[in-house]
Amino acid sequence: MTTGSRGASRPRIVAIADTDSYVKWAAALLGGAGERWDASLLVLETPLVVSEPQRAAAVKGSGLAPERVERVEYSRLSSQLAALRPDAVLIAARGPLVRVLARDVADLKPRPVIVTGLPGISIPATRKALVYRTQCDLFIVHSRRELREFTALADRTGFHQRFALATLPFARAAVGADADADADAGVEPDRAPATDLVFATQARVPATRPDRLRIARLLVRTAEADPSRRVVVKLRAVHGEQQTHVEHDGYPELLSTLGPLPPNLVTSTVSMGEALATAEGLVTVSSTAAIEAVAGGIPVIALDMFGVSSKLINETLADAGLLGAEDDVVHRRFRHPDPAWRDDNYFHAADADDWEECALDLIARRHAGALVSRPALDRRGGALRDAWERRIALGRSDTSTAGTVAYAIGLPLRTALRLWHRVRRSARARLAAVPVGEG
Secondary structure, three states, X not given: OOOOOOOOOOOEEEEEEOOHHHHHHHHHHXXXXXXXXXXXXXXXXXXXXXXXXXXXXXXXXXXXXXXXXXXXXXXXXXXXXXXXXXXXXXXXXOHHHHHHHHHHHHOOOOOOEEEEEOOOOOOOOOHHHHHHOOOOOEEEEOOHHHHHHHHHHHHHHOOOOOEEEOOOHHHHHHOOHHXXXXXXXXXXXXXXXXXXXXXXXXXXXXXXXXXXXXXXXHHHHHHHHOOOOOEEEEOOOOOOOOOXXXXXXXXXXXXXXXXXXXXXXXXXXOOHHHHXXXXXXXXXOOOOHHHHHHHOOOOEEEEOOOOOOOOOOOHHHHHOOOEEOHHHHHOOXXXXXXXXXXXXXXXXXXXXXXXXXHHHHHHHHHHOOOOOOOOOXXXXXXHHHHHHHHHHHHHHHOOOHHHHHHHHHHHHHHHHXXXXXXXXXXXXXXXXXXXXXXX
């Protein structure tokens, strides 16, 4: 990795990321900050780490030069960070891994500012998101609504955090004076004619096979309704590549169970930007691709067939007026969001972003010796608990003896505990089913 020379006006920030979503987010966030920062990205080897094609696709067009990106094994991470001497470290990862890495970064001397964030739609705000990031100094969110809801949650739970606002990298195309004026007037940006219906798949939404099969059948029906236009199933990864969330019942397998498919129903693993370039409209349950589509002036249908709930992560899309039924998909009745929704949800003016200002303030405190340490959450188990969490977060990438011992002790205990909870729930259910007056 080329680190370049450190200048007084160029604070150094190093991001650590592993999965496709987080590598893409970290590269775009740092790339968008431009020459103001000495920025680089370490891709951490974990069981879910991006493949080389995924890494290249994530970095392409981000603004972060490819030579500023390097793969690193966990065993070398602390020494690599010590050599780079960052002013700030951006931990872009799933919650359990953030907790592990934040402990490691907090042990560096001098301690860098620890920044974190989430790579997409983060409504509803969750307690877990705060708990995992207790040791982080700054938590980046992407909309005024997220800022409000996370702040309120932190106040209610006592997991106090400093939050900062950054435009979602995938929404930047629509953020600016001209775009804001167009949005206020209800005018969508001009784009070339396109005819594809693009379906943005998700690994965990919906969760059950019957629900995912229902979507697969809807896509077939939509393709059959108009053979002259394509239905493109946009996959997150090619076969064998990992994703941020493990996917069960993938759409290629589900579609293969439905017999001969119409020739205009195709799957694609190109980037979302490439897929949207030929899209008439986007269909999803709650993918952040909906925000990317809106940014490009592409209308959206957020499926309402499973309702609206925090588990589906579709509450903010419902508020935008983007919900549509199966018949709307078949007839391609796409929607643009309510203009009043935009400023509160991912399309605020660029000058509202303050993550860089907040990070620089914390770095100045660090240089002045006034950066207050944020202790890890006080939990039972001590060093053994830390080793267990590291092994769970890193899997086979953790080769430490402590991790091996903790896993050998902890796995049977966790299995027994889960069995005990299952028996208790079953017993309670049986007792609740006994009519009053019997037994």
